[in-house]
Amino acid sequence: MKFLCVPCDEQMQTQTEGVMPEEKQNIALKFKCPKCDHTIAMLTNKFETEFVSKIGVEMGGGSAVGQGPMSMVSTQLAEGKDELKKAAPKDEELIWTEEAQERIKKVPFFVRNMAKKTVINYAQERGITKIDAALMDEVREKVGM
Amino acid sequence: MKSYEDLAGDGGSNIVEQVVSQQGKLRARLDKIKHKVVLMSGKGGVGKSSVTANIAACLADQGHSVGILDADLNGPSICHLLGVDRNKKLVIDENGVEPGVGHLGVKIMSMDMLLPDPDSPVIWTEDKGASAVWVSTMESTALRELLMDTKWEELDFLLIDMPPGSDRIDNIRDLIPELEGVVEITIPSPVAQHIVSKSITKNTRMGVPVIGLVENMATYVCPHCDQEGKLFEGEDAHGLAKGKGIPYLGKIPFDPRISQKREGLFYTENKDSLTGKAIAELVKNILKFIQNKAK
Numbered sequence: 001m002k003f004l005c006v007p008c009d010e011q012m013q014t015q016t017e018g019v020m021p022e023e024k025q026n027i028a029l030k031f032k033c034p035k036c037d038h039t040i041a042m043l044t045n046k047f048e049t050e051f052v053s054k055i056g057v058e059m060g061g062g063s064a065v066g067q068g069p070m071s072m073v074s075t076q077l078a079e080g081k082d083e084l085k086k087a088a089p090k091d092e093e094l095i096w097t098e099e100a101q102e103r104i105k106k107v108p109f110f111v112r113n114m115a116k117k118t119v120i121n122y123a124q125e126r127g128i129t130k131i132d133a134a135l136m137d138e139v140r141e142k143v144g145m
Numbered sequence: 146m147k148s149y150e151d152l153a154g155d156g157g158s159n160i161v162e163q164v165v166s167q168q169g170k171l172r173a174r175l176d177k178i179k180h181k182v183v184l185m186s187g188k189g190g191v192g193k194s195s196v197t198a199n200i201a202a203c204l205a206d207q208g209h210s211v212g213i214l215d216a217d218l219n220g221p222s223i224c225h226l227l228g229v230d231r232n233k234k235l236v237i238d239e240n241g242v243e244p245g246v247g248h249l250g251v252k253i254m255s256m257d258m259l260l261p262d263p264d265s266p267v268i269w270t271e272d273k274g275a276s277a278v279w280v281s282t283m284e285s286t287a288l289r290e291l292l293m294d295t296k297w298e299e300l301d302f303l304l305i306d307m308p309p310g311s312d313r314i315d316n317i318r319d320l321i322p323e324l325e326g327v328v329e330i331t332i333p334s335p336v337a338q339h340i341v342s343k344s345i346t347k348n349t350r351m352g353v354p355v356i357g358l359v360e361n362m363a364t365y366v367c368p369h370c371d372q373e374g375k376l377f378e379g380e381d382a383h384g385l386a387k388g389k390g391i392p393y394l395g396k397i398p399f400d401p402r403i404s405q406k407r408e409g410l411f412y413t414e415n416k417d418s419l420t421g422k423a424i425a426e427l428v429k430n431i432l433k434f435i436q437n438k439a440k
Contacts, residue, residue, distance in 0.1 A: 002152045009147055014157035031156060057163040069241045069294035072286045073259065078268040081261050084236045104230075 003040065005033035012040065014059060016114045027111055030133050072109050094120060097132040104136075107112060151176045168326040171320065174241075177358075178212070178300040180435055181321050182356065186330040187344030187427075188337040189309030192361045193330050195411075196424075197306040197405060198226040202412040203428045205249035209301040212244065214292055215255030216317065217308035218284055219267050224257040227410065231257050241296045248410050254295040285316050292320055311344040318353055323359040325435050326354035328394065332362045333379030345389045356394065359427055363396030366419045373419070375397060395431045397423045 003012040021034055032039045068074075074084050080102035096104070107115045122139045155161070161187040175181070184197045194217070201211045215223040225232050227247025235258065244252040256267050269283040297303065305321075307313055318324065327348050331341040341358070350357050360382035364373040376399050386393035400420040403411040415421045 002149060002155055004147055004152065006146060011147070011152040011154075014155075016157070057158070057160050057167070058204050059158050068239065069237060070259075070285070070290050073290050076283055077259065079261055079265045081235055081347055083237060084259050094286055 001042075003042070005036060005038055007038075008033050008035040010035045011129045015039070016117050027108065029111070056112050075105060075112070076109060094123060095130045097130065099133045100136055102132045103133060162415070163343035165393075166373060167289075170297065171289070173322060174293055174295070174297060175323075178297060178303045180301065180325050181323065182325050182431065182435075183304045183305045183307060183314065183317060183327040183353075184330060185311065185314065185327055185344065186309065186337075187311050187340035187342075189330065191330050191332045191337055191341075192397075193309075194222045194226060194306050196225060196330055196359065196361055196397065196427075198229050199403075199412040199424045200428055200431070201227070201251045201304055202249055202410040203303075203424050204302055205251055206413060206416075207428075210250070210252075210299065212252035212254075212297050212300045212303045213243065213247075214295075214305045215253065215257070216288060216291075216305050216313060218256050220285060220308060221255040221257040223253055223306055224255050227251055227253060229253050229255075229258065231260075231263070233258075233359060235259070241294045244295050244297060249413065252295075252297060252300070254291050254297075256291075284313075288313070288316050289320055311347050314348065314351070314353060318351060324353065324439065326356040328356050328359060328431065329391075330332060330359045330361050331382055331385065333360060333377040333382060335379050336383050338380060338382060343418065345385075345391060349389070354438070355389075355391045356431055357392035358382055358389070359394045360396040362399040364398045366398040366400050368400055368402050368418070371419055392430065392434065395423055395427045 004010070005012050010033050012033050015030035015032050027044045029042045029044075030039055031042065070084065074080065077084070104112065104116060104119070119131055119136060119139050122142070123129070123135060128135060162340045168287050177392070184193055185191055194215075197213060201213055204229055205209045213223050213227070215221045217223075219288055223229075224245060229245035231245075233245065241318070242254070244254050245258050247253050260267070305317060307317070314327070329341055329345055329348075331337050345358070362376050363382070365376040366373050376437055382396070398420050400411070400415065400418055402415060402418075403420060412424050416425070
């Protein structure tokens with residue numbers, strides 16, 4: 001699926017920031033026209049989300065998280081061996097509280113990296129080094145969808 | 146206005162590149178394995194895992210290198226059957242996960258190896274509201290990861306022990322299009338044969354090669370005097386195989402020793418028993434199918 005800005009006749013680009021989904025089966029993805037900066041959102045229902053997630057790819061481009069071994073199993077299994085959980089690649093150096101980690105784990109695999117980037121960028125812009133649940137609520141309220 | 150074809154790429158997600166990279170990773174792993182064989186049955190409780198484990202033992206005993214993918218994600222039993230210590234720490238690096246090693250060096254990957262406790266179930270999320278649709282998605286992806294991210298290395302055979310039912314064969318066929326084929330397992334009972342019949346029809350219609358039909362627990366055999374007797378009332382599975390136009394690979398008598406707790410596997414300890422010989426005959430027929438297919 002591709003999106004075209006009709007007035008500019010330009011392909012809209014996936015925005016890797018500003019995705020902060022709360023519900024598992026309803027995802028919002030932002031697309032922006034590189035010429036006029038007009039932004040639209042694609043909203044999916046749970047069946048459309050299922051379709052995208054089944055391909056096993058990440059929206060906004062592949063990341064270290066998605067390319068590591070057992071990337072989905074290591075992060076989505078509710079109970080897994082410690083070494084499996086530890087093997088999940090980490091792509092940032094900020095401190096995430098346990099509650100924040102649990103909440104980010106609930107974001108669907110294929111948009112989790114985008115959601116993480118949204119939170120990390122928000123925190124870094126404000127000099128925050130510890131990410132907790134309150135900060136995630138703030139992010140959702142201010143930049144999320 | 147530009148059309149779909151005029152737009153290069155997909156706006157930054159590079160989905161096609163990600164899928165190609167995923168397929169490349171899977172191919173690199175599978176290309177080192179000569180033969181991939183699925184063992185399945187439309188019906189549960191026919192002894193699929195036990196037959197799979199003993200076929201693996203027979204192949205390994207003949208000098209082949211063998212692996213088993215336990216595709217029964219919710220009811221894994223291969224680790225237990227082949228003596229893999231499920232408490233052993235997983236060894237994971239950027240190239241993948243080391244498989245467990247069972248009797249006779251059979252390499253194994255199973256959900257059992259990933260769970261923290263013997264009674265831990267496979268739950269994909271702690272969210273109680275998660276839909277069945279979501280769980281189905283997780284299972285498909287998990288199957289791909291178990292296959293793609295396990296360091297199988299060079300193998301002569303990879304056996305895939307399927308869960309009961311025939312729904313997961315769609316996943317496996319997509320992941321391993323070069324499958325040698327499917328071994329269908331039934332028991333003599335009419336109910337089992339009725340359901341296995343549907344499974345064979347499905348595979349035939351999907352174009353999945355069917356190696357043949359195995360009749361497990363075809364008789365009861367006394368471990369002391371080799372006397373055979375009926376275990377289940379039912380029709381001869383020869384008829385089912387003939388009706389479906391697939392080879393009848395053989396019958397495996399039920400020997401009570403097959404279900405006893407032991408250090409090794411039934412086959413390796415009882416090669417000369419009726420059941421041991423039947424397993425060897427079954428393996429011979431599977432190998433014959435593979436050889437004929439290659440011609």
